[in-house]
Amino acid sequence: MGKRSFEILDVTLRDGSHAMKHAFTEEQVRETARGLDQAGVTYFEVTHGDGLGGSSLQYGLSAVDELKLIEAAVEECKSSQVSVLLLPGIGVKEDLQEAVKVGAKMVRVATHVTEADVAAQHIALGRELGLKTIGFLMMAHMAPVEKIVEQGKLFESYGAEVVYVTDSAGYLLPHEVKERIAALKNELTCEVGFHGHNNLSMAMANTIAAVQAGATYIDGSLRCLGAGSGNTQTEVMVAVLERLGYNTGIDLYKIMDVANDVVAKYMHRPQEVTGSSLIMGYSGVYSSFLLHTQAAAQKFGVDERDILVELGKMKAVGGQEDLIYDVAQRFALKKSSLV
């Protein structure tokens, strides 16, 4: 096997925060961090699921202060480096400065796929602080390729060293990943990354498609621990990439051990493709809409799937939750006029 051609970035301790209801304990973080470090993972992420400052009534309160968790993870590492996620608006620049004080070495600044411009200062700050600085384009299925390129160029112009295509809803299929990664690779000079979710059972295939199209950063989580149906499964990704002849730099047995002996033991529930997660991936609607939709479906006596699929067609985005009730009402009227 030749030179390593990409970095696998593990997000168990960040995207997994959603699946753990933001209740990671310090001991869980330490054990997981130690395992990731020993397996040879270069970077892994530790933050509230919604990034620095995410601990709130709106996004879910963390059981343990995230700075304490980041610090604990850093303490366990001999060679791995700890990344943090920052969503401008949820987290502020001071949060990043605090994270750096406890040892964070990478920041991923995340915005909706059409809103890279809100990240300019945060990306600049990441570079100033000497961090590896990454731009993270969420809900990447909601914009055409040209828009993604335009937004990626903005990230790059602010100083991002890597631009990510982030399939937050687990909606994308391999050919759609390939065209997005290839376009960024073609038009940008910085590196390109991919972050997948498994709502359509396609996270692994999408990640391989991303690597084949030139992505040099790919995300995974142990036992898929993450939002929705979870992420590309890190330990399986190592096995598949080895089978394809890539050098992952990660020890397969050691990464399997932390997945199965540590993470599997503290997971609240398995990461399956259920009815809800399938329909989120199918409709392309973000998971924050789910609970409101279920409430509206019950109130108006309509199928929640009809509402979600319609919201997907309307390309509803976070903040437009009011649309849910309009759509539900519309389906209820249609239903009553059919009776």
Place this chain on the structure above:
Amino acid sequence: MGKRSFEILDVTLRDGSHAMKHAFTEEQVRETARGLDQAGVTYFEVTHGDGLGGSSLQYGLSAVDELKLIEAAVEECKSSQVSVLLLPGIGVKEDLQEAVKVGAKMVRVATHVTEADVAAQHIALGRELGLKTIGFLMMAHMAPVEKIVEQGKLFESYGAEVVYVTDSAGYLLPHEVKERIAALKNELTCEVGFHGHNNLSMAMANTIAAVQAGATYIDGSLRCLGAGSGNTQTEVMVAVLERLGYNTGIDLYKIMDVANDVVAKYMHRPQEVTGSSLIMGYSGVYSSFLLHTQAAAQKFGVDERDILVELGKMKAVGGQEDLIYDVAQRFALKKSSLV
């Protein structure tokens, strides 16, 4: 959407038998069959996991006689037809005649990928009995493409109307599926099918690759209920194929309902990619080796994964379980000479 270009064959009530420890109840079978029928599935399979006659001390005793389960499933169907699996040697011709008496309309005659010749009489009998008759080449990763073509031609010469590439160990990757399906498609005049397992998180991508290479029969199971990490997830496959513009002939919401309201409720455990199932997919060793390997690993104080990976390299097949102890002993000696 145009004309339907393939049949989705659901194996929940057959491959799922492994995951249910062969303990399907008549009520579970009736409810599942009713759901599959209402969703518009043309064929689904009901048999012991190891086929007709599989109920035995060696393969696991069925809680309910399989003929009773087949009959119950047939009774629930308005339009779906029931398939049975037959492994020559485990099942005999009389078993098939009995299954036809209770209403089976399709038989899939399964052999190891290099042993199609043991199936000649069984396939001929299937045709004589007026069944849709299919040849099923198991452990298809263990033979090169030319061998698969040769064996497929044998099946076809006996009268098989469809020849399946069966990825029993969940080992294959999409490009490997594609070349196998394309070669059969090219060299045979009968139809070609694909049956996947998810041990490397690739069942869905492999199934799509098979369709794109010309497969016209594809298997799935609801909530992935099947051996190892389970199969391609039927209800997710319907969603993905719709997204790709295919007409599946299956109602997405109805197939989701039977998956989540019926099957998910009786599953013994979720279908995740665990340590054991990952290493089976990675090594390409069949699941019947697992328990013996774990016992040998413990006895000799070596890592079970080393044994399985070595067995995979040796291309060990069912019946060669004695090799397990030889390999375990070899690793133990190597380990002691290193100390």
